Amino acid sequence: MSPERSGEDREDPRSQPFMCSFCLRPREETGVLAAAPTAAICRDCAAGALKLLEAPRPAAPGPLPATPWDALSNDELLERLPRVAEARDQVEEHLRRWVDVARGRNISWAVIGSSLGMSRQSAWERFRSGVQPHSQT
Structure with a gap:
């Protein structure tokens, strides 16, 4: 993992991601975002991902939508x-x-x-x- 950026750099809006890469909500709506070079995740999505990763695997998982938009109206x-x-x-x-x-x-x-x-x-x-x-x- 890379060293943490300085507090001054973290405060610079130009160095912050603009939205969560998962829910696509803007930073102004999500608050702090954890960012990597190509993605950022908000607190809500991170909590959801953690729940998903900690949940026991079902014996027979149900079918997943082929693409994210298949589940949308x-x-x-x-x-x-x-x-x-x-x-x-x-x-x-x-x-x-x-x-x-x-x-x-x-x-x-x-x-x-x-x-x-x-x-x-x-x-x-x-x-x-x-x-x-x-x-x-």
Whole structure:
């Protein structure tokens, strides 16, 4: 596990995830989020996951929906679409930060592009402007 970030860094809103990766509720609604490089989880989802992991396994588990949206009504699906789009934006911003760090270490666009499965030119065109500030309206 990596060392804990300084209190000053934790207070910087730019360093905090914007929403829970599991329920897609915004940080303003969930409160503190435990974050990893590609995901964040709120207290409620963490408690639910812990219950699930601590529960005895059923002898014959019931069928699970093939996809998360199979269990949703049309209204529930439409309600979640904006949250999924915001999650996409959060992932894109996070990727830009990683690319910025790579560029700060003088890693070439060719190597960055190769690691992302794209050409040097594509990587440069997509990431050359660096991290865009997240607008929170």
